[in-house]
Amino acid sequence: MDDGTHPLLISNYEEEDQQLLRLRTLSFTAEGDIEHINGLRDFFTQFGVESKKLWYLAGPAIFTSICQYSLGAITQVFAGHVGTLELAAVSVENSVVAGFSFGAMLGMGSALETLCGQAFGAGQLDMLGIYLQRSWVILITTAIVLCFLYIFAEPLLKLIGQKEEIAKAAGLFAIYMIPQLFAYAVNFPIAKFLQAQSKIMVMALISAVALIIHTTFSWLLMLKLGWGLVGAAIMLNFSWWFIVVAQLIYIFSGTCGRAWSGFSWKAFQNLWEFVKLSLASAVMLCLEVWYFMALILFAGYLKNAEISVDAISICMNILGWGVMLAIGFNAAISVRVSNELGAGHPRTAKFSIAVVVISSTLIGVVISFILIISRNQWPIAFSSSIEVRKLVSELTPWLAASIVINNIQPVLSGVAIGAGWQALVAYVNIGCYYILGIPLGLILGYKIGLGVMGIWGGMLCGTILQTCVLFGLTYKTNWNKEASIAEDRIRQWGGENDGKSNDTEK
Structure with missing residues (x-):
């Protein structure tokens, strides 16, 4: 029986329904989690959406x-x-x-x-x-x-x-x-x-x-x-x-x-539970800060100590400014991951990690490329000593590698903070930095005689291993389980009950 509806209108309605369904499947919403992404076009569309959220932070x-x-x-x-x-x-x-x-x-x-x-x-x-x-x-x-x-x-x-x-x-x-x-x-x-x-x-x-x-x-x-x-x-x-x-x-x-x-x-x-998480966070961060301070300390015991310390200090200054970018990404991803896990959106949290790792890595590669191609020019701005400038130029490839790694590592640390893995990462830092990195750097620098490049190379190996371990933890993580843990943590520390009591008081 004909109801008087034109076939073209039915086709248009079906197309609109399909588009709405597709948008609903791809989009981030307050109520739902991100669903499957079909093809490169969908990936880049969603990549742009998530990038805006990340750069806003x-x-x-x-x-x-x-x-x-x-x-x-x-x-x-x-x-x-x-x-x-x-x-x-x-x-x-x-x-x-x-x-x-x-x-x-x-x-x-x-x-x-x-x-x-x-x-x-x-x-x-x-x-x-x-x-x-x-x-x-x-x-x-x-x-x-x-x-x-x-x-x-x-x-x-x-x-x-x-x-x-x-x-x-x-x-x-x-x-x-x-x-x-x-x-x-x-x-x-x-x-x-x-x-x-x-x-x-x-x-x-x-x-x-x-x-x-x-x-x-x-x-x-x-x-x-x-x-x-x-x-x-x-x-x-x-x-x-x-x-x-x-x-x-x-x-x-x-x-x-x-x-x-x-x-x-x-x-x-619940102060004691809070103290434990705070101490784990402090140990996790301090182990990373002290690790790079040790690089300058050990350089002071080399034969040409003054030149070595000056050259490493210049490189650390450049690395420090690069770390400022990574700190911004660290803050952004920890907020995104913790917000999405708290909201029960594990797939959204996982996609946010992919976007920020890709973005941060690309920025690190660009900065490193600029430093390498200008390695004989940029040290002139920092020192008038020919010996210092020469050593800085020789250290530039190590600096470039460190910038790339240090643009990824703080992001993964931000993921760890957002997910509440501080105690676990503290143990990872001890193993990678202080059991492998520093001893290897001292052996290469002093025993084998590679000097400051040996010290830096050994410690860079520790950073690379730590980054790989964090990447493996992130990749293997069951994010549905992490979302459930986040819910339990909020309930355990009074979120649900306190929220209800506050509503009752009001």
Whole structure:
């Protein structure tokens, strides 16, 4: 029986239905997970969608990292114009005392990347503020303990072989910098709290304003008014606390909605489990930071120590700026993975990992290619010594390989943080870095006589092995199971129950 419907209209309806079904199958939604991708066209379409999400997070995160990294670097530049002793004092305090504390605090704060990210993905917004306060309790307590490192910095620096006048000046400067230590304790949990909600643009804006203020007033206090180390300490402390206070005002003003509902005694519940995850995060990160610090330390014991240390320091400087890109990707992927696992979207999490690994690797390859083809030119900008420039040129292939690996490794570490594997990765780091990498580097550098290239080559082998292990763990992971673990973790640490109790109270 004819119902009066034109066959062409039926065909159009069927085509529209098929297109809608296909879009529904391919797209990321709040309710569903990504389904199968059919063909290269679908892959590149979805790759573009996911890349936009990643760069929305990674771009501001990279900018924020560069701004905050530059606070100490700019202080060192101005200190160099004050005097050689002042430069040495600021450099030693930044790299040894503050560097150790920075790594420990950032690592412990990274526990929030797992917890806040997964709670946000699961819609348990009320728990984000509780997790933030728990992290503050733990990090401020840790800062009180680390105060002894600042107070007794002078004798400790003498113990590791620093000259008496440098140790004395750096020790005094370290005491001045105790307020910065507590700024770290408050700031890093805030950063992870905001990252989990993808509120990274406000962090970038605040960091940019802090950098402008820091540069202007550091020049005024240190050079024009002649306050020296006192001026440096005032501005570094002020700049970090400016970042902290500005972010707190943003949070307390109600812009985070249910994620911040005020202070609560629940922050003191389940602290031991939180401490264990925080310590695992700190150990995981510190093992990586200390590994590359050891490269410069071992170079100082070679025959041409001054040339070796200068050349490696230049290469490490380039590698450090490259790591800023990787840190942005690290933050982005940890947020994406934790959010999607918390939301019960394992396939989306897996696809996000593929996209960020491909993107980060391509950027690393491009940077490495530029360094290799200009290996005889770019060292001129960093040193007037022909010997140093020659050694830097010889080390450039090792630097290029390190940049490629270090553009992949932090991304996989971000996956580990997003999934909550910090304790496992800490053991992986010990095995790859300290059981294989360092001993192999010492054998190649000293025993076989390859010098600085042998040390770097051995340690690079440790990094490559660690990257391969993390890649294998990521590839073999049952992401459906990880999504279930994320749900259990949120329920175990009060997400579901606390959410219900909060609704009842309201």
